[in-house]
Amino acid sequence: MSAGAGDGSSDRPGPAAAPRQEAVGRLLDRALPPGYREEWARYFAQAADALGGEAAAREGSGERRLLVFRLADEWLALPATLVQEITEPRPRRSLPHRRGELVLGIVNIRGELLVEVSLAALIGVGEPAGAATQARLAAFARLVVIGRDGRRVAFRVDEVHGLHQHAARDLVELPATIGKSASSFATSMVAWQGRMLGRLDGGLLLDAIDRGIA
Amino acid sequence: MLFLMFRIGRDRYVLDVEQVEQVLPLMAAKSLPGAPPGMAGLINYRGEPVPLIDLSQLATGRPAAPVMSTRIILVRYPAPGEGAHRLALCAEQVIDTVQRDPDAFVATGVEAGMPDWLGPVAADAGGFVQWVRAPALLTDEIRAILFHPAGVEA
Numbered sequence: 001m002s003a004g005a006g007d008g009s010s011d012r013p014g015p016a017a018a019p020r021q022e023a024v025g026r027l028l029d030r031a032l033p034p035g036y037r038e039e040w041a042r043y044f045a046q047a048a049d050a051l052g053g054e055a056a057a058r059e060g061s062g063e064r065r066l067l068v069f070r071l072a073d074e075w076l077a078l079p080a081t082l083v084q085e086i087t088e089p090r091p092r093r094s095l096p097h098r099r100g101e102l103v104l105g106i107v108n109i110r111g112e113l114l115v116e117v118s119l120a121a122l123i124g125v126g127e128p129a130g131a132a133t134q135a136r137l138a139a140f141a142r143l144v145v146i147g148r149d150g151r152r153v154a155f156r157v158d159e160v161h162g163l164h165q166h167a168a169r170d171l172v173e174l175p176a177t178i179g180k181s182a183s184s185f186a187t188s189m190v191a192w193q194g195r196m197l198g199r200l201d202g203g204l205l206l207d208a209i210d211r212g213i214a
Numbered sequence: 215m216l217f218l219m220f221r222i223g224r225d226r227y228v229l230d231v232e233q234v235e236q237v238l239p240l241m242a243a244k245s246l247p248g249a250p251p252g253m254a255g256l257i258n259y260r261g262e263p264v265p266l267i268d269l270s271q272l273a274t275g276r277p278a279a280p281v282m283s284t285r286i287i288l289v290r291y292p293a294p295g296e297g298a299h300r301l302a303l304c305a306e307q308v309i310d311t312v313q314r315d316p317d318a319f320v321a322t323g324v325e326a327g328m329p330d331w332l333g334p335v336a337a338d339a340g341g342f343v344q345w346v347r348a349p350a351l352l353t354d355e356i357r358a359i360l361f362h363p364a365g366v367e368a
Binding site: 024025027028030031032036037038040041043044045127 | 238239240242243245257258259260261280281282283307309
């Protein structure tokens with residue numbers, strides 16, 4: 001009899017879901033803070049005047065939003081509009097007769113086979129040294145899928161910070177005289193957390209990958 | 215089919231999400247003196263006056279509780295003639311959406327004498343949810359007042 005009662009209760013998904021729903025309800029049943037309604041009324045009224053400006057700002061901000069990631073010891077940034085997906089690194093199948101540095105192999109992303117390239121090889125950032133560093137890095141490694149116009153490729157990064165939206169004044173064009181390492185793809189620098197990030201040019205990067213894969 | 219769920223009093227009601235443009239936080243509204251019950255006023259949505267209907271007030275005579283989960287549902291409203299108008303609905307417990315088959319909704323059997331905006335019901339573990347027909351929330355009379363084209367004398 002007791003076993004029957006136990007079975008009955010375990011069948012039911014309700015009891016587990018109900019407290020959570022209640023908790024959400026309780027959380028949202030807080031009284032409104034003073035001035036809440038007036039503030040929102042002002043916000044939605046104002047948005048109207050600045051609607052044109054807001055849309056324009058959104059347009060511009062797409063380009064100014066960056067994915068910040070780390071490759072070996074270097075923090076880099078890529079326009080967020082280019083980034084389609086960030087996932088866990090997954091097993092990669094190497095391709096016979098492709099022993100080039102750039103193409104590492106094929107990865108399966110939910111059934112879609114994408115070419116995984118080595119961004120480090122492409123832009124010339126050195127591999128991280130030391131086993132300890134390597135182990136630490138593995139925990140944060142992510143697979144980034146970038147693409148444009150249906151062309152998609154994946155590459156592995158050692159760490160993804162997230163998205164960073166920078167102000168126009170934080171962008172510094174790179175002097176043309178700097179011709180070292182990543183600078184052929186990094187067309188500008190962005191101030192971020194007290195340091196300078198190399199901002200990779202999406203178009204140049206994709207073109208170079210296309211040339212490398214072909 | 216996806217529905218936005220809310221509450222009026224203790225009961226749950228749903229709106230077709232196709233009609234919902236946005237869910238807004240509760241905001242101050244300009245009251246409309248002499249407006250029929252349920253007409254909570256006008257909100258300024260990006261410079262456009264949008265009539266606000268308090269569903270709790272309309273259905274139970276008690277205004278919606280001023281808490282965080284009480285929100286404003288902005289619905290598109292097919293207007294006679296040109297385009298679509300917006301209508302803002304203030305409802306309680308706007309915190310959930312549900313996936314339901316439209317065929318699961320059946321007539322209540324007590325349509326006679328009920329307001330037009332109350333649609334069919336669907337049963338689930340917690341009782342019934344009732345489909346709210348947003349376009350029927352405004353009677354022809356109120357619709358004519360609200361959406362009377364500017365510059366045309368009544």
